[in-house]
Amino acid sequence: MSFKVFAVAFAALATQAQAATKGEIDHLLNYVKTTECRYERNGTMHNGAEAVQHISKKYRYYKDDIESAEDFIKYSATKSKMSGKYYKVHCRDQAPVKSRDWLFAELAQYRASQK
Template sequence: MKWMLLLTALASLNASADSFKEISHLLNFVKSTDCSYERNGKRHTGAEALGHIKKKYDYFSDDIETAEDFIQYAATKSKMSGKYYLVHCPSQPTVKSQDWLLVELKRYRSSAK
């Protein structure tokens, strides 16, 4: 019984470490992008968007366990206006930030294998 609890705790720690790495990667991805991040009708650089996303990440930290949670709570849409955040990249169609980050998360996970 004690071994089972220990294994469960270790698995949880490992999942948390993986989630932390994924979230850190996504934060760096936003920070270093050449795309602009639109929030409530105003465009921001990646570095500017990062500041806002980090504030929301800190605010919702108790609800965030996975990279998907991070995207949903901190980087998808305005809690005030309900408007989705958009990403504008050169020579590409505008996309919702949620979709943009989920594609990057999938790419990151594939490269980490």
């Protein structure tokens, strides 16, 4: 295989991977935005739309460091950089969970549905 063919094939695969990552992140943002659960950040409760505003702001800030949906969760939706407190999600009739665990579970379900 010539270098040109290899380079084109590699670029195509990289583009596909970027599109898949963007799709996963977009799905997670929509999941947060449309949830009926409450998002706790530094002791204050937020609805999904409010939570996604904050997460989106952090996503834009860390965008250059984010190469995967896992990175997105780690940098944008796990904990406060100022207080160090983990974000929590409170869903009706369930114990509160760390937002990262809630989002990783949804990411796994989303990936399984895409197969």
